[in-house]
Amino acid sequence: MRLYEFEGKELFKKFKIPIPESRLVRSADEVVAAIDEIKAPVVLKSQVLTGGRGKAGGIKTAESAEEARTLAWDLFKLTIKGYPVESLLVEPKLDIKNEYYVGVTIDRANYTLVVIASGEGGVDIEETAEKHPDKIVKLPIAVEDELFTFDTLAIAKQIGIPATLIKQGAAIIVSLYNMFKKYDAKLVEINPLVLTESNLLLAADSRVSLDDDAVFRHPELKEMGIEMRHEEGEMTPRERQATEWGIPYLDLDGDIGMFPGGAGFGIMGNDFIHYYGGRPANFMDSGGGPTPERLAKMLVLLDENPSVKAIFGARFGGISRCDDFAKGVVMFLKDHGLSKPMVMRMTGNMWQEGVRIFEEAKQASPELFKNVEFHGIETPIEEISKRAVELAKINAATPQ
Amino acid sequence: MAILVDKHSRVMVQGITGGAGKFHTERMIAYGTNIVGGTSPGKGGHEVSGKPVFDTVTECVESTGADVSVIFLPARFVKEAAIEAIRAGIKFLVIVPEHIPIHDMLHVRREAVSRGATVIGGNTPGIITPGEANLGIMPDIAFAPGRVGTVSRSGSITYYVADTLTRSGYGETTCVGLGGDPVLGSTFNEILWMFEEDEKTKAVVMCGEIGGVYEEKATEIIPKMKTPVLAIIGGIYAPPGKRMGHAGAIVEGRMGTAKDKLRLLHEAGAHPCKTFTEIPETLKKLGV
Numbered sequence: 001m002r003l004y005e006f007e008g009k010e011l012f013k014k015f016k017i018p019i020p021e022s023r024l025v026r027s028a029d030e031v032v033a034a035i036d037e038i039k040a041p042v043v044l045k046s047q048v049l050t051g052g053r054g055k056a057g058g059i060k061t062a063e064s065a066e067e068a069r070t071l072a073w074d075l076f077k078l079t080i081k082g083y084p085v086e087s088l089l090v091e092p093k094l095d096i097k098n099e100y101y102v103g104v105t106i107d108r109a110n111y112t113l114v115v116i117a118s119g120e121g122g123v124d125i126e127e128t129a130e131k132h133p134d135k136i137v138k139l140p141i142a143v144e145d146e147l148f149t150f151d152t153l154a155i156a157k158q159i160g161i162p163a164t165l166i167k168q169g170a171a172i173i174v175s176l177y178n179m180f181k182k183y184d185a186k187l188v189e190i191n192p193l194v195l196t197e198s199n200l201l202l203a204a205d206s207r208v209s210l211d212d213d214a215v216f217r218h219p220e221l222k223e224m225g226i227e228m229r230h231e232e233g234e235m236t237p238r239e240r241q242a243t244e245w246g247i248p249y250l251d252l253d254g255d256i257g258m259f260p261g262g263a264g265f266g267i268m269g270n271d272f273i274h275y276y277g278g279r280p281a282n283f284m285d286s287g288g289g290p291t292p293e294r295l296a297k298m299l300v301l302l303d304e305n306p307s308v309k310a311i312f313g314a315r316f317g318g319i320s321r322c323d324d325f326a327k328g329v330v331m332f333l334k335d336h337g338l339s340k341p342m343v344m345r346m347t348g349n350m351w352q353e354g355v356r357i358f359e360e361a362k363q364a365s366p367e368l369f370k371n372v373e374f375h376g377i378e379t380p381i382e383e384i385s386k387r388a389v390e391l392a393k394i395n396a397a398t399p400q
Numbered sequence: 401m402a403i404l405v406d407k408h409s410r411v412m413v414q415g416i417t418g419g420a421g422k423f424h425t426e427r428m429i430a431y432g433t434n435i436v437g438g439t440s441p442g443k444g445g446h447e448v449s450g451k452p453v454f455d456t457v458t459e460c461v462e463s464t465g466a467d468v469s470v471i472f473l474p475a476r477f478v479k480e481a482a483i484e485a486i487r488a489g490i491k492f493l494v495i496v497p498e499h500i501p502i503h504d505m506l507h508v509r510r511e512a513v514s515r516g517a518t519v520i521g522g523n524t525p526g527i528i529t530p531g532e533a534n535l536g537i538m539p540d541i542a543f544a545p546g547r548v549g550t551v552s553r554s555g556s557i558t559y560y561v562a563d564t565l566t567r568s569g570y571g572e573t574t575c576v577g578l579g580g581d582p583v584l585g586s587t588f589n590e591i592l593w594m595f596e597e598d599e600k601t602k603a604v605v606m607c608g609e610i611g612g613v614y615e616e617k618a619t620e621i622i623p624k625m626k627t628p629v630l631a632i633i634g635g636i637y638a639p640p641g642k643r644m645g646h647a648g649a650i651v652e653g654r655m656g657t658a659k660d661k662l663r664l665l666h667e668a669g670a671h672p673c674k675t676f677t678e679i680p681e682t683l684k685k686l687g688v
Binding site: 106108109111112113142143144181184186211212213214216217250252260261262263264265266267268270271272274275280283316317318319347348349351377380381382 | 475476499500501502503504506507509510525537538539541542552553554555556557559560563564580582583587607609610612613614616617632634635636637638639642658674675676677
């Protein structure tokens with residue numbers, strides 16, 4: 001769960017990490033009131049759940065209240081990478097002498113937390129890691145360990161914080177680490193940590209990403225107004241519909257509708273389609289043990305997508321059952337109908353029952369199945385993928 | 401011989417009286433897994449599928465000699481349950497549920513390492529040594545005893561790969577589900593090395609996907625292995641920045657793409673496979 005800059009800074013405040021004075025505003029008029037208190041020149045920072053705000057024109061400097069209002073007016077019309085700008089953080093423009101980077105994240109493969117710091121603040125840390133790896137300091141630390149200021153004093157010195165401020169710099173790093181642990185974070189960054197001309201250290205920006213799966217145990221966040229939020233930026237209408245139905249779904253730019261089971265095979269099935277010269281129209285995961293109703297909805301998404309020229313279906317029943325799969329497909333054929341060719345393979349848990357359900361339905365209403373090619377375990381899934389690509393080409397070439 | 405579990409393993413189920421616990425205990429017993437009992441605090445003295453239920457893991461271990469545990473509990477209870485099991489002497493733990501808080505998994509891993517225990521999961525379908533033990537939720541149908549090991553970050557891929565091995569006559573020694581969560585109880589490295597030391601395993605198929613650096617980390621161990629390692633990686637065509645199903649499956653920032661992972665594994669000596677049918681073809685070429 002990604003936090004807005006202003007939310008991250010509220011957490012910084014709780015942990016005594018120094019931040020610039022600020023006001024959060026939700027309209028151009030509110031900006032004027034804010035400047036009354038903060039005094040120009042100010043920076044107006046769009047609050048959106050994505051990076052790259054500066055490049056997208058989402059951060060503006062204003063020398064006066066009037067200029068601020070005009071700029072704010074424009075900023076509130078912006079959408080940055082799919083996120084509409086609905087609030088701005090107004091801060092005094094800082095006189096920057098130096099910029100540092102300080103962050104804490106998780107080294108997944110080595111099972112440690114890592115404190116990362118650099119004397120190159122204000123730029124993408126991964127860019128620094130690529131171009132100037134020697135300028136990055138890393139301290140791995142086990143999640144159960146305490147970070148002490150004697151550990152971080154060395155880091156503060158290494159990244160070039162002046163002698164008079166290394167104690168404070170060390171304390172800031174420890175506080176960031178403690179905050180990371182307290183809120184079950186995946187990533188916290190101060191980039192840049194600014195040294196002003198008047199020798200103040202300030203966290204000029206905040207980036208905080210929390211573990212979604214641990215948010216439930218932080219009710220204090222909710223009290224601060226921080227709630228679970230949609231972070232997918234701009235969703236297509238179909239993605240929105242799928243989200244409402246609780247189906248993990250992504251629109252892609254191809255013409256083969258993908259109806260597989262399991263996220264892992266969902267990902268790889270898409271690769272197979274590419275290998276055989278086709279392009280998937282979507283990624284989709286049914287989740288373990290989908291009901292017939294959910295399966296039918298998945299097919300609706302695919303059949304009603306005008307870009308889809310053929311549908312690829314696969315079910316290897318593990319936790320999910322083939323009889324439920326068959327019921328879902330039959331339900332869809334009866335209630336909605338299939339307007340594109342579909343090739344599918346079904347095997348695994350309860351497959352005989354699944355086959356029986358299909359055969360029965362086909363006997364009863366053969367016309368429903370005229371576009372369906374059905375295979376069992378004897379056909380390799382690669383052949384099904386090739387056939388889906390073929391069907392899409394044929395359908396695309398057929399005059400409608 | 402197989403790795404981690406066989407017909408001699410004494411398997412307990414934590415959360416045995418819950419819906420999933422009961423359902424899968426029944427299935428595992430039907431497969432022939434040696435389930436000896438389980439735990440559910442407050443339900444000690446009850447029975448599930450004829451197996452005794454205890455309040456604590458220590459009581460279960462003392463009474464039944466359990467040395468392996470499968471966890472079927474809500475994610476928020478997993479850390480405590482796992483640490484309890486490891487401290488009670490359980491040497492191998494299967495964490496089936498998904499969405500375990502990341503920091504919790506870091507604690508679990510530390511506990512496991514400090515006591516020489518192995519953990520797989522979260523979000524794993526489990527582990528199966530065909531014909532001997534099936535722990536978790538995997539469908540029996542795909543598997544047959546044989547000579548190739550598999551280790552995978554995806555449940556569905558495990559089924560397809562095992563099915564391919566079974567029908568091409570190679571069969572499987574053990575199939576391990578590493579799990580789909582972002583921080584896993586084990587990396588490929590530990591499991592690959594166990595297969596290396598298993599005489600019965602003549603080759604290993606590792607199945608990876610986008611997200612994280614587990615595949616990259618495996619390049620540390622593969623050059624040290626004599627057993628051939630085949631690698632199949634999902635997400636060669638996955639769009640960056642989009643989470644595809646598993647919590648752990650997202651290409652973030654400059655982190656390794658599936659293409660990078662496959663290339664690095666190849667350079668380390670693994671044999672890349674693009675599709676499942678390439679697996680038995682490659683095994684044949686290698687003379688397995």
